Amino acid sequence: MKKLFPLVMLTAILSSGCMTVTVSSKQFVPRDTNKLALLKTSAPDYQTRDIEFVQADGSISRGVYFSKPGAQATVLYFLGSGIRLDADGAFFLKPFADLNLNVIAFDYRSFGRSDATTKTHGLKEIESDTAALYDYARGMVQGRLIVHGHSFGSFVAAHLAGQRKLDGLVLEGTGTDARTYAQNLTPWFAKPFVSYNVVGDVAEVDNRRSLQEIQFPILIIAGKRDTTTPEPTARELFDGLKQRQKRFVSVDAGHMDGMVFPEAKVAYKQLLQDVENSK
Template structure:
């Protein structure tokens, strides 16, 4: 929601000077530093988990701060990539609520330049880091032996999509995602008043944003996928999730679409509907990995 307000505030200035507004990378990737998580508080609040703090080395030497929430009855691990405002220290407890009823480990990571991670943030670097993080978990003796599901929300959904395009996953969850930045730009333009739409004829992604989105990713998916959106999401409305679902060439039993009533861009996963959908997704789609 913060991103939407920022973009809308920029609209007036841009609309007075140009017929095309170019959405730049710094409109989308907005890093914010934060301390590491309060482990004592989390452990007291979430006694069912063994919580471990670690750092994952990126290719350029950046250190990606990560928390692992481990439970003895886990049948799978979820790697979660949060949205633009996500930091592990601030949102770990909320993420835990989404997975509390599921027999899964879950792993949270601060994007580079965000939270307690080092490095300089850029979209290309975040996408590359996502695959690095996935590979590090897959090589982990404890976590890599069980199914590994990747869940991405908003900005993190592009990171999850990047991993799905590069690796064969055991399951994918795309929450509050979009087909492409071009489609999203057209949607943002459609929200403006008539006079602004007359002055700004087109919203176009520039630089690293050009051509990015999950439309092409889902067209080649070979893993089960769950699409999630909040009914009241005005940042990435449900029609994007519906379009991605339709573009996925998987049979109906390998893909699911969940539109959560009375939820918005930030809290669709914090709902009984998501927890039920996750339980079904695990039971029906996620299979144990072969031994060895």
């Protein structure tokens, strides 16, 4: 309501003469257009099972296991900041059904389905959760387990890659470090007037450092229209990787939709082949 009526009044003021405004329930009733339940029709061969894991401090990580018999591999998927499974899961999980892959994904602590025992937490807790969830997922599934991080989740996944020997790693909508990430969120016209004081655990976030010693296949997916994590920052990260089994794909995407493009899916299949060949 707060957004609708100011817009209606403004339109009336700017318009010359009388006008009729049609108001229906669409303006008042919110809708999650990418609810998990939609996967029942878009990926009918898959089942979505609720799962949960109790962290060391008693916090509960809750998520889903999106699977079907005979899938080629399993992906442990780390969502972007502010993204929750129940609202956006269908959009993010569907491309993996197209690739014949299972997916395990959790909401972050104290967000979405998940709960936390403490009122405040930071990256240290998220990183600890991430390692525990990887170990849990590794014990759950047989065969290959690919770690995939999108946006903020790409920093989480990269840190994990520095702590565990993975079968393969995918970073989508990623960049180099926290300062650059913050700068990219600032409009170009405001950048001359903004300085950044990166403090605490955020100051330690640097994908280049996390990935400097990895020895397993990696794929970076960048969007040409991505203004949050622009393609050049993803390319900078890629160029600095010492790992020979690395792939970079640029698609005509924004920040959220890289995986829906055919080129990204082709690159994913190539990564899976790299994983098989590396064993």
